[in-house]
Amino acid sequence: MKLLRVGPPGAERPVVLGPDGTAYDLSGRTPDVDGAFLSGLDVSELAGAVERGELPVVDLAGRRIGAPVARPGKVVCVGLNYRDHAAEAGAAIPTEPVLFLKASNTVVGPDDEVLVPRGATKTDYEVELAVVIGRQARYLESDEQAAAVIAGYAIANDVTERAFQLERGGQWDKGKCCETFFPLGPYLVTPDEAGDPQALELRLWVNGELRQDGHTAEMIFPVYPVLRYISQFMVLEPGDVVTTGTPAGVTSGRPGTAFLRPGDVMELEVAGLGRQRQVLGKA
Numbered sequence: 573m574k575l576l577r578v579g580p581p582g583a584e585r586p587v588v589l590g591p592d593g594t595a596y597d598l599s600g601r602t603p604d605v606d607g608a609f610l611s612g613l614d615v616s617e618l619a620g621a622v623e624r625g626e627l628p629v630v631d632l633a634g635r636r637i638g639a640p641v642a643r644p645g646k647v648v649c650v651g652l653n654y655r656d657h658a659a660e661a662g663a664a665i666p667t668e669p670v671l672f673l674k675a676s677n678t679v680v681g682p683d684d685e686v687l688v689p690r691g692a693t694k695t696d697y698e699v700e701l702a703v704v705i706g707r708q709a710r711y712l713e714s715d716e717q718a719a720a721v722i723a724g725y726a727i728a729n730d731v732t733e734r735a736f737q738l739e740r741g742g743q744w745d746k747g748k749c750c751e752t753f754f755p756l757g758p759y760l761v762t763p764d765e766a767g768d769p770q771a772l773e774l775r776l777w778v779n780g781e782l783r784q785d786g787h788t789a790e791m792i793f794p795v796y797p798v799l800r801y802i803s804q805f806m807v808l809e810p811g812d813v814v815t816t817g818t819p820a821g822v823t824s825g826r827p828g829t830a831f832l833r834p835g836d837v838m839e840l841e842v843a844g845l846g847r848q849r850q851v852l853g854k855a
Contacts (some may be wrong), residue, residue, distance in 0.1 A: 573615050573621065574759040575605050575724070577638040584638040588618060596627035605760065606642040607811025610706040610723040615762050637725065638681045640726055640760035644813045647674040647754060649730060650798055651744070653817025654790050659820055660825030669793045669801050674730070674822050675749040682757035682848035686731055686836055687855040689750040694734035695832040697839045698818035699776040699784050701769065702728035703795060704760050709808035715796035724760040725769060727842045728815045731755070734824050751855065756813065758846045766844055769795040773818060777839045778832070786819025
């Protein structure tokens with residue numbers, strides 16, 4: 573099942589897609605796709621409502637698509653989680669997941685403009701598989717427990733300003749938390765439809781040139797162990813987002829390749845989770 577949110581920023585309406593791609597308005601059942609809704613989500617019941625024609629049809633033509641989850645409490649990120657990306661960064665293979673946080677107000681829609689920050693010189697892209705949390709997660713002990721807290725999956729672009737990240741005191745958050753630096757969506761795809769999270773292809777293009785072409789099977793720390801690990805250090809709440817790292821091909825790992833500039837176009841896809849497209853602008 574695919575959930576999404578449509579409408580202008582701050583006024584999105586919740587929508588579910590039926591098996592044939594028809595969009596149905598969920599606003600009669602919930603004001604938004606947020607933590608409260610996800611914590612009580614019954615996929616089979618919602619699918620039944622679609623099948624029985626209980627939800628009004630909505631036309632998505634020309635409508636803006638927002639991030640598929642509203643107001644995440646936190647965005648937890650895993651760095652250097654693909655061997656080829658660690659190698660291109662000149663970093664040792666981590667022995668434990670590398671964690672950092674991204675400000676929740678970096679989250680924008682999948683096709684929204686991404687702003688190059690003032691003073692930036694090395695703005696970069698990172699296609700990633702994002703996990704949306706649907707149940708509280710604390711001290712998870714097994715992969716089965718980890719799987720049970722997942723509401724769904726989405727595409728994320730962990731946009732990063734490398735100069736801020738690496739050349740301004742070594743504090744990653746400086747390069748990760750600039751406004752618009754986390755396009756998310758278009759869909760939240762529930763686990764029954766997304767399938768095995770370690771069996772997904774990820775790709776990213778800049779101005780039509782394929783830059784990243786990876787596979788989630790190449791993660792150093794797979795999705796379920798990552799969630800177990802994070803839950804030993806912080807409580808994950810419904811609506812939180814965990815993004816799981818990027819494969820090789822980022823600009824900083826491609827000598828001689830220009831970093832992102834206003835006017836550039838990024839396009840991303842993850843198998844079964846849809847596509848994103850962002851145009852770069854100026855902050």
